[in-house]
Amino acid sequence: xxxxxxxxxxxxxxxxxxxxxxxxxxxxxxxxxxxxxxxxxxxxxxxxxxxxxxxxxxxxxxxxxxxxxxxxxxxxxxxxxxxxxxxxxxxxxxxxxxxxxxxxxxxxxxxxxxxxxxxxxxxxxxxxxxxxxxxxxxxxxxxxxxxxxxxxxxxxxxxxxxxxxxxxxxxxxxxxxxxxxxxxxxxxxxxxxxxxxxxxxxxxxxxxxxxxxxxxxxxxxxxxxxxxxxxxxxxxxxxxxxxxxxxxxxxxxxxxxxxxxxxxxxxx
Numbered sequence: 097x098x099x100x101x102x103x104x105x106x107x108x109x110x111x112x113x114x115x116x117x118x119x120x121x122x123x124x125x126x127x128x129x130x131x132x133x134x135x136x137x138x139x140x141x142x143x144x145x146x147x148x149x150x151x152x153x154x155x156x157x158x159x160x161x162x163x164x165x166x167x168x169x170x171x172x173x174x175x176x177x178x179x180x181x182x183x184x185x186x187x188x189x190x191x192x193x194x195x196x197x198x199x200x201x202x203x204x205x206x207x208x209x210x211x212x213x214x215x216x217x218x219x220x221x222x223x224x225x226x227x228x229x230x231x232x233x234x235x236x237x238x239x240x241x242x243x244x245x246x247x248x249x250x251x252x253x254x255x256x257x258x259x260x261x262x263x264x265x266x267x268x269x270x271x272x273x274x275x276x277x278x279x280x281x282x283x284x285x286x287x288x289x290x291x292x293x294x295x296x297x298x299x300x301x302x303x304x305x306x307x308x309x310x311x312x313x314x315x316x317x318x319x320x321x322x323x324x325x326x327x328x329x330x331x332x333x334x335x336x337x338x339x340x341x342x343x344x345x346x347x348x349x350x351x352x353x354x355x356x357x358x359x360x361x362x363x364x
Contacts, residue, residue, distance in 0.1 A: 115284060121190065122280055126298075129183035130272055133302040140305040144241065152238040156306050157247035159261050159346060166251055173248075173257045177264045184267050187276040202275035203331035216336025219324075223317055224341050234309030241307045245346045255347055262342035270334045273299055273318070274325045292322035 113121070126132070144154055162172035192198050197205035234240040248254045273295050281291045296318030303310040321334055 219337035239309030
């Protein structure tokens with residue numbers, strides 16, 4: 097008697113994670129990066145508001161020097177940037193799909209790169225100029241501390257490291273806040289505007305160390321980014337825009353602040 101052939105096995109499909117597992121996953125991802133930053137920023141704001149020195153007279157340094165020895169300062173800077181990208185790698189691992197596009201749920205499919213990059217440049221104009229105006233008005237109203245984006249000494253590697261820091265901020269924030277959280281919160285059944293508002297609050301929260309005005313500005317930026325991402329589903333424009341804004345601030349702002357110190361409020 098001829099043996100009956102075994103039925104073909106269906107390809108393995110990953111089980112749909114439970115709601116509890118999804119919440120734990122989100123908590124772990126945030127605790128490794130932006131959620132941790134939000135907690136520290138809230139505590140730091142409380143410290144600033146209870147300090148004897150007025151908020152307007154305080155300074156926040158975004159990219160401080162990490163050593164008084166040039167070589168070790170460079171090593172520490174590169175290590176800090178490298179390890180801070182781990183949450184990005186984690187969300188890519190969690191949302192990786194076996195079929196192409198592998199990162200489709202993050203809005204990355206490798207198509208329309210030129211068009212997406214152009215859209216990012218337009219976003220710079222929409223966000224960068226109003227953002228600078230908000231900062232200057234907020235400084236006059238005492239809602240912002242004086243922000244020093246580049247506390248590094250002038251070395252041959254200062255500008256490359258500042259550009260890497262801008263890339264780090266872009267990757268970490270947009271991959272996690274837009275790409276990952278939008279995908280996971282949608283799986284949890286959240287509505288579009290609930291997701292946009294919640295992620296905007298998170299984005300604003302981890303900027304609170306710059307003062308209450310930073311919460312307002314970054315919340316507005318989060319609402320715009322979230323609404324546009326929901327409409328397009330493409331992450332690259334926001335990665336480009338965020339990088340260009342931060343690169344301009346980190347590299348160009350110190351020159352502007354040194355040229356017009358009274359306007360920007362940095363110490364001489």
